[in-house]
Amino acid sequence: MSAVADAHAADHHDHGPAKGIGRWLFTTNHKDIGTMYLVFSFAMFLAGGAMAMIIRAELFQPGLQMVEPAFFNQMTTMHGLVMIFGAVMPAFVGLANWMIPLMVGAPDMALPRMNNWSFWLLVTGSLILMSTLFMDGGAPNFGWTAYAPLSTTYGPDSTTFFIFSVHILGISSIMGAINVIATIINMRAPGMTLMKMPMFVWTWLITAFLLIAVLPVLAGAVTMLLMDIHFGTAFFDAAGGGDPVLYQHIFWFFGHPEVYILILPAFGIISQIIPTFSRKPLFGYTSMVYATAAIAILSFLVWSHHMFTVGLPLPGELFFMYATMIIAVPTGVKIFNWITTMFRGSISFETPMLFAIGFVVLFTVGGLSGVMLAIAPADFQYHDTYFVVAHFHYVLIPGAIYGIFASVYYWLPKWSGRMYSEALGKAHFWLSFIGLNIAFFPMHFLGLAGMPRRYADYPIQFANFNQVSTIGAFLFGASQLLLVFIVYKAVKSGPKADAKPWDGAEGLEWTVPSPAPYHTFEQPPRVD
Amino acid sequence: MSSNQSYYVPESSIWPIVGAVGMLLTFFGLSTVLVNQSNGDPTTTAWVVFTVGALVLVYMITGWLRDVIRESRAGLYDAQMDRSFRQGMSWFIFSEVAFFAALFGSLFYIRFFAVPWLGGEGAKGTANMLWEGFQAQWPLLNNPDNSQFAGPDAVIGPWGLPLLNTLILVTSSITLTLSHKALKYDKRKPTIYWLAATVALGAIFLFFQIEEYIEAYSHLHLTLDSGIYGSIFFLMTGFHGLHVLLGGIILFVVLMRLIKGHFSAHDHFGYEAGAWYWHFVDVVWIMLFVFVYVI
Amino acid sequence: MSVQALRAGALATAVTAPSSALAGWGVNLPEGVTSISNTIYDIHMWVFWICVAIGVGVFLAILWSVLAYRHSKGAKPAHFHENTTVELIWTVIPFLILIMMAIPATGTLVDMYDTSDAEMEIKVTGYQWRWQYEYMDEDISFFSSADTPRDAERNLIKKTEDYKYSVDNPLVLPVDTKIRFLITSNDVIHSWWVPEFGWKQDAIPGFINKNWAKIEEPGTYYGLCAELCGQGHSDMPIEVKAVPKDDYREWVAEQTGEDG
């Protein structure tokens, strides 16, 4: 045994990356795979963003200027799908790949080969999804939620491709999640007990659990769509004894945990960054862990708050209203803990911290509008209006996207060994912050005043705020190009970064040099 | 926690990218087949793409497994690696549980909410206005609109083939456990014989299941398009059948490896993974038998 | 049908449209013209102000922390990282606040679901892309489609105040009458929404959803389809003419007389 181990150790050590394209195609290295995830997700972010610009350009004025309603609906659908499945989820998986082994002191992910398969299946699924844009009859046009029967009897041909792409993306995410769980449970360095794990690791552990629990449910839902389309089944057709609302139940049983999948890793990131730049330990670590777990468990019990107007029986309506309201409690705990972490700290405002503070402020806005939406009788007014659009963009952009931006600035020195330009980073933050609020705050007004979502054209009473919103959206969109430039410039010619560029930072990832060597922690560190 | 010292990280591997290409071809081909079929367009090219993709996937799986087996035989895997595999397999099975949970949830919703509402019962019984003369019953033989969905003449009763199949699968779980016990005591022959019996029982189960489908289609007019009962019946039993097939293939591969002497009393994760999966498939069947056939 | 529309239009001009939500900078829900819509408005404002108060508190706390404990001003970090008492407080207090929201919400919801004792019944059926209205107690049934001029959509002519709102045949309803709506669809899911009534209700093919309204003021009330239903989703508006009971009876007589 020891002879084999030695032989293997010899062939394994001191290996840098392979040369050429093969390095990326065949790699098993968590850092390579993490980089590929991050780059790919950013490309998808730009693609999804371009679709958003088309939407906002059309809505700049009432009337039909730029695109036909049929194409407009394809854009809203693809924008949602690309952002959720192509940008946010893969970006988090990329961060998990890069950071979890570094944070728990593991030599790599637990199942390195499968790790690479997860990534390439993401590409496969995305290719199929994007190819629908070029098909006869156009891309999916029924919204990212794909409600039957608009997506079955009335769907375009490309629906079938959409369904299989969701299957493939789901398989990719499930394998990614299994890898994360196996790594966290099995690969921690000696002494790293569960309650010593960094918050990012904790939130990803819980996210991975959610992924494995609900993506198969989505697979079931879209499989039933496929059967209704091609095999004559009647799942969502009352004429055969089925029910279109059944689809919505299955979809949202996936969908609500999914929105937490999109936010929990960001919670973890913020819980890393705020202590670092406040130079003070995270307040209420234990309650943070429990709050995250509570949110995850509750998220299985609230799905029908997306369906308050489908005609649920009264007891159901009441149950889902109460359950949804309760979710606000652990969410509040997290926000209060972050603020208390800053309280009496010694705060500096590097770009990651700016995004983190922006996160706490704006996520609060989204959380509060969430509480309003949870009030079922009022949701009879809010539902399917721009008020909901405002809500989920306030939780998703300052939430998920800011979380990702913050971590890019925070860990870029570790990844690339170089610092970004602080001045440009700050500019990126402020432009994004202003653009985002101009784009999305007026949407609250639009929704309350009566503008439904997914409208290609609208009454002139909504013209003013739509115009404002479009201006903000273009500002936000344009400032993201700055991020490309900042990262490019830093990697190319940024000043060299120390192993620990942030004086308040803690954790194993800062004990390895910057950039992190190709193989790290081949000998596990000791944590006490 | 053991030290990470010898945790094996393979240098690089072509299989993931081969697998991704295989998936792309398979599913692009399959989608095109389905779409062209419903539009009445030719499907030959699409079938070719699909088949090539499927072959690439088979190539990938065999190649990947060969690598893993080779590494395992070379002693590159330590106890920690074994735990990673166990984690991986357990969570994979958990994801399968979630999938079937969604199907069972749909069954319950249809039975206890949708169909009664359509039949005029309960909080949303007003729906019956739209389906004059429709009466809720389960199994549903008359659909709300029989001109669109002609209902089945009858459904499969539980006490014939399904009961037999239940006994077969339960027995197969027992034979599997006997084999596993034998393996733990390093008794080679009984290990192999009991496992072979398990695989054989699985094959018999599938044979009867196909029998049952033929009966349903040709005599009972119970089909995928005979309304919601047929839809959910074939969806659930069909996906279960696919899992029996997959589990059977896994156990067959395990059997071959046993015969080659790959497993020892203390080192047989591949065997155990197959066994877990088989027991899981068995439990799903029992739930199916109770909720789809009996109740 | 257009005769019908003219008549309805003539009726409506007799009554002045109150509080129409047609302001260009509208920022809030309408209070509406039914008891339900009023209550919903009140709950909405109640929850809204609570949220504003919480928001302001949170923002002030952030602002204070960020300004008072700046590294650049030489702030020295404290080292506390736990305090069970405060953590308990900010778990329990939000919970109590939520209860204060849940109580009125529950009552309103129960009211909304009480469709009993309706004096008349309207069946609304969604189609791609128009609505059908059937007066269940009368022999009246008609389709109601958008009559937005295509040229206005294409920006060739000026858009009017009721751009994307007006229809050929409005739904004519009496005031002070409890009306039960039976809402369904003939194809995909739509959602019938008149903000001034306080609710939208999805139109599910093959099923029937119920809701109700008792309109308190005569007037013209507009609404829109609120569930994505295909490319004409933004093109199936709702126009309701609420008229005094006598006028309504007159209208019904004319309709039924005309139809046979």
Ligand code: HEM
């Ligand atoms: C305090 C916590 C929250 C509450 C009480 C809440 C409540 C709700 C409710 C009731 C709706 C349905 C509104 C409607 O369609 O009428 C909704 C929609 C939505 N929420 Fe939240 N939410 C919360 C936090 C979040 C978070 C953290 C995210 C994701 C990061 C999120 C993402 C979304 C999305 C994407 C939708 C719209 C889905 C769609 O219809 O396309 N929410 N929320």
Ligand SMILES: [Cu+2]
């Ligand atoms: Cu939700």
Ligand SMILES: [Cu+2]
């Ligand atoms: Cu619509």
